[in-house]
Amino acid sequence: MRVVVLYSGGKDSNYALYWALRKGFEVKYLLSMVSERDDSYMYHVPNIHLTELQARAAGIPLVKGFTSGEKEKEVEDMKAVIEGLRVDGIVAGALASEYQKERVEGIAGELGLKSFAPAWHRDPIDYMRELTGIFDIVVVGVSAYGLDERWLGRRVDERAIEELVRLHERYGVHPAGEGGEFETFVRDAPFFRARVVFDEVVKKWDGPSYSGVLEVTRAHLEPKEAQLSKGG
Amino acid sequence: MRVVVLYSGGKDSNYALYWALRKGFEVKYLLSMVSERDDSYMYHVPNIHLTELQARAAGIPLVKGFTSGEKEKEVEDMKAVIEGLRVDGIVAGALASEYQKERVEGIAGELGLKSFAPAWHRDPIDYMRELTGIFDIVVVGVSAYGLDERWLGRRVDERAIEELVRLHERYGVHPAGEGGEFETFVRDAPFFRARVVFDEVVKKWDGPSYSGVLEVTRAHLEPKEAQLSKGG
Numbered sequence: 001m002r003v004v005v006l007y008s009g010g011k012d013s014n015y016a017l018y019w020a021l022r023k024g025f026e027v028k029y030l031l032s033m034v035s036e037r038d039d040s041y042m043y044h045v046p047n048i049h050l051t052e053l054q055a056r057a058a059g060i061p062l063v064k065g066f067t068s069g070e071k072e073k074e075v076e077d078m079k080a081v082i083e084g085l086r087v088d089g090i091v092a093g094a095l096a097s098e099y100q101k102e103r104v105e106g107i108a109g110e111l112g113l114k115s116f117a118p119a120w121h122r123d124p125i126d127y128m129r130e131l132t133g134i135f136d137i138v139v140v141g142v143s144a145y146g147l148d149e150r151w152l153g154r155r156v157d158e159r160a161i162e163e164l165v166r167l168h169e170r171y172g173v174h175p176a177g178e179g180g181e182f183e184t185f186v187r188d189a190p191f192f193r194a195r196v197v198f199d200e201v202v203k204k205w206d207g208p209s210y211s212g213v214l215e216v217t218r219a220h221l222e223p224k225e226a227q228l229s230k231g232g
Numbered sequence: 233m234r235v236v237v238l239y240s241g242g243k244d245s246n247y248a249l250y251w252a253l254r255k256g257f258e259v260k261y262l263l264s265m266v267s268e269r270d271d272s273y274m275y276h277v278p279n280i281h282l283t284e285l286q287a288r289a290a291g292i293p294l295v296k297g298f299t300s301g302e303k304e305k306e307v308e309d310m311k312a313v314i315e316g317l318r319v320d321g322i323v324a325g326a327l328a329s330e331y332q333k334e335r336v337e338g339i340a341g342e343l344g345l346k347s348f349a350p351a352w353h354r355d356p357i358d359y360m361r362e363l364t365g366i367f368d369i370v371v372v373g374v375s376a377y378g379l380d381e382r383w384l385g386r387r388v389d390e391r392a393i394e395e396l397v398r399l400h401e402r403y404g405v406h407p408a409g410e411g412g413e414f415e416t417f418v419r420d421a422p423f424f425r426a427r428v429v430f431d432e433v434v435k436k437w438d439g440p441s442y443s444g445v446l447e448v449t450r451a452h453l454e455p456k457e458a459q460l461s462k463g464g
Contacts, residue, residue: 002316028316029295029316034284034288036288049281049284052266052281052296055296055298056266056268056298059298060298061295061296061297061298061313061316062295062296063261063293063294063295063296064284064287064293064294064295064296065293066287066288066291066292066293081293083318084234084260084261084293084317084318084319085316085317085318086315086316086317086318087316
């Protein structure tokens with residue numbers, strides 16, 4: 001099974017990639033769709049480029065598709081990009097979003113491909129615990145009452161999950177951020193040959209909207225072989 | 233004819249793309265191979281990311297492939313990336329490099345694809361004159377005795393070509409930079425919906441080696457519709 005994995009660099013797309021690789025699928029490409037409505041239209045919004053470091057660390061070619069950002073056009077644009085790939089399936093990190101899942105299934109159906117959503121309807125807390133055991137995850141965006149500036153740049157570990165559970169009970173924050181409450185970035189994964197190291201970050205916090213982003217202005221890849229040889 | 237265009241963002245790959253589009257080819261993807269030996273392994277060497285702005289301006293998906301940078305491995309790595317694309321041909325900007333042309337022809341042959349090198353063996357001065365009539369080209373790297381710091385960031389226009397001709401006669405500099413004497417970046421092309429604007433650049437010059445680079449640390453896309461409406 002040759003597949004393309006929809007890839008944004010966060011925890012869910014890395015889980016989709018992890019699952020596909022463990023399943024023995026040949027992951028031919030990672031696909032990131034870039035929307036022209038995003039601030040990333042400006043080159044100096046740098047985080048979008050970090051997916052390239054991750055793709056490089058994974059050694060898997062990265063396809064960047066472009067879309068105007070109108071909802072229906074986005075599906076057509078993504079379909080046009082995938083149509084040109086010699087793959088048999090699409091793997092997506094969809095967890096609870098019906099829209100996202102149906103969109104991918106629709107494209108797969110029209111192109112005669114299989115579609116996979118390995119995290120679909122997982123219990124969010126179990127899922128988060130599994131993820132923290134596999135990846136080095138950091139919060140790079142926050143947008144929910146109850147989450148504050150201190151979450152920006154925070155590593156997602158057991159303590160963070162416990163807090164998310166409390167924030168869920170108190171404010172209804174989805175523990176896996178499925179409602180857009182927070183965005184994550186995966187700095188290390190078992191299938192990375194090198195880990196992403198943040199050299200310079202800028203926290204941008206907007207108090208009134210309870211939202212903020214961690215802008216990574218400098219980062220580099222640190223090969224992991226060096227670590228292994230230290231251990232051996 | 234569905235094709236992939238090998239794309240680095242400079243004048244030759246943009247000419248290859250221009251030629252393919254004029255020919256009526258369907259350009260499904262641009263392909264950039266990133267070598268792990270490059271300084272671009274560090275995320276803060278920013279120019280490599282500028283190809284993404286260009287691809288976005290052209291509205292054509294960009295595939296980034298990764299290679300260790302060993303010469304033979306590079307061919308295998310590029311072949312593996314192209315093998316997964318549903319295309320009938322490869323278009324490359326090769327001008328005079330036998331190695332580059334043979335490499336692409338070899339991959340095309342093994343994959344049963346056609347290969348095109350529209351600039352192959354063009355007279356370099358005629359070619360440069362044609363390019364300056366089509367594109368907004370700027371010098372972003374220099375590495376030759378006779379070329380100095382003032383070339384970094386310089387627009388390639390008729391006066392620049394005249395100087396290159398004199399430098400060719402005096403020092404043997406190839407007028408199209410085929411020997412690596414200079415690197416270019418295309419900020420605007422007829423097929424760009426927006427032009428690339430450099431907001432912040434850093435000139436890095438190394439006197440003893442007669443070489444330098446223009447690092448673009450901030451850039452953005454400026455839509456061209458605004459310009460058109462001004463004129464109408």
